Amino acid sequence: MRRLRFNQFATVVYDQEPFMTPRDFLYSMMLENVDRKRNKRVLTKAEVEKLLTVASRAKAGSNLFRGVGDNGLISYTEYLFLLTILTKPHTGFRIAFKMLDIDGNEQVDKKEFEKLKKIIGLRKVSKEEAENATPEDQDAPNTTLQAYFFGRRGQNKLQYTEFCRFMEDLQAEVQEMEFLQFSKGMGTMRREDFADWLLYYTNEEDNELYLENLRKRIPTGESITFEEFKAFCLFINNMEDFAISVKMIADANRPIGMAQFKRAVKIATGQELSENVLDTVFKIFDLDGDNCLSHKEFIAVMKDRMLRGLRVQSQQGVSGFWKCVKREMLKGAQEALSPSSSPF
Ligand SMILES: [Ca+2]
Ligand SMILES: [Ca+2]
Known part of the structure; x- marks a missing residue:
């Protein structure tokens, strides 16, 4: 494929x-x-x-x-x-x-x-x-x-x-091009454009529900800068670490609120997401309306998103290569998170 x-x-x-x-x-x-x-x-x-x-x-x-x-x-x-x-x-x-x-x-x-x-x-x-x-x-x-x-x-x-x-x-070059594509060449992106970008590569099944959330919950006319967008891309690329951080600071499998989410992002990437971005993400993906995001509501959806152009059946060669890389990364993460070296 x-x-x-x-x-x-x-x-x-x-x-x-x-x-x-x-x-x-x-x-x-x-x-x-x-x-x-x-x-x-x-x-x-x-x-x-x-x-x-x-x-x-x-x-x-x-x-x-x-x-x-x-x-x-x-x-x-x-x-x-x-x-x-x-x-x-x-x-x-x-x-x-x-x-x-x-x-x-x-x-x-x-x-x-x-x-x-x-x-x-x-x-x-x-x-x-x-x-x-x-x-x-x-x-x-x-x-x-x-x-x-x-x-x-x-x-x-x-x-x-x-x-x-x-x-x-x-990475920066592709991000810049994506930003320009969705901001229509402007220096900032509207929150609805950001939502479009978010949903561009996600599983289409739920897109109607997300768009409905967008229409109902997100005010028009607020903008997201390239810096905010880049911070979000960094976060997406660190999704594995984010998932680990979430497990560390919240009860396993419980949905998390915005404050915990924010903290987990900071731990995983060293950077913070802006209120604009966080609020957009929560308002779009919170399908059951409890103001929290569950694993299924967000991480599962974003994992799809990460595969972007790869959204086709995985091929043995690459997945084999990446399995090796992942194994090594998990080892690294476990070392970093082990009690002896934990900064918490
Ligand atoms: Ca929810
Ligand atoms: Ca060599």
Whole structure:
């Protein structure tokens, strides 16, 4: 299914393999479907060379993907990798980096990065294939991410700080685009626009009820800034920690009120949600009207939301990769929350 979605958004082909450009990738994050008016563009070797030079010179920042635009190539494996990392908290970056850093020397080289395919488990490289690979296959980058991380000749090493920066920037870039999409290009978003965004990727079954809550309970004309929106995105990416925090400060399985909710968010993310945002969330998702949110009313719904573009059947490779990452994260969380190290 994800392969299908990748192919649907990918606009270029090289060596009979479809690739997304960075613009395609962003579109796949924003849009439910793509309206394809043209055939995929077939690239020549010379054109690819040119694109890789663009990538190796690209500047870090939350404009990276937009800056490179259509002058880049993202492979299917990289697409899956980016998708899984995009909705993860920092702890997830750390673990993903460790998984790439096979020899554990705190840096990732191009060969290690190429093992992505193996980690994600899409394609087993046979021994024969590995031995027959030409030197060019081994050394020269052939995608934009490779050229960006490892340089035009694949000679550079990727440090954790750079990797982390890249992921933060990409998260920021996608958030900025989503904000602009729902604020219709304005500097603030109305609470009903924020609600639209919240419901965009949630399970559609209950959307009518949510919209009804929105109409009945939320006053018009109050706005949410990009800063408030970003804090909420951070919170969504830390949903696992939030769930743990909720269990710590409230009786298990009991619905929680706004004050407890607020406190759990602060524990999980280190940041606070604004009243505007909190109030919107409570008013929309509180289906039984007790002014509290139960696990089912909120966390279960948001877990759906987190899967965003991935809202299709999980594929073994990625879920396997992410299971490893999750295991590591839970271990980390348990350590952090164990009585000996608890700050409470
Ligand atoms: Ca290494
Ligand atoms: Ca409720």
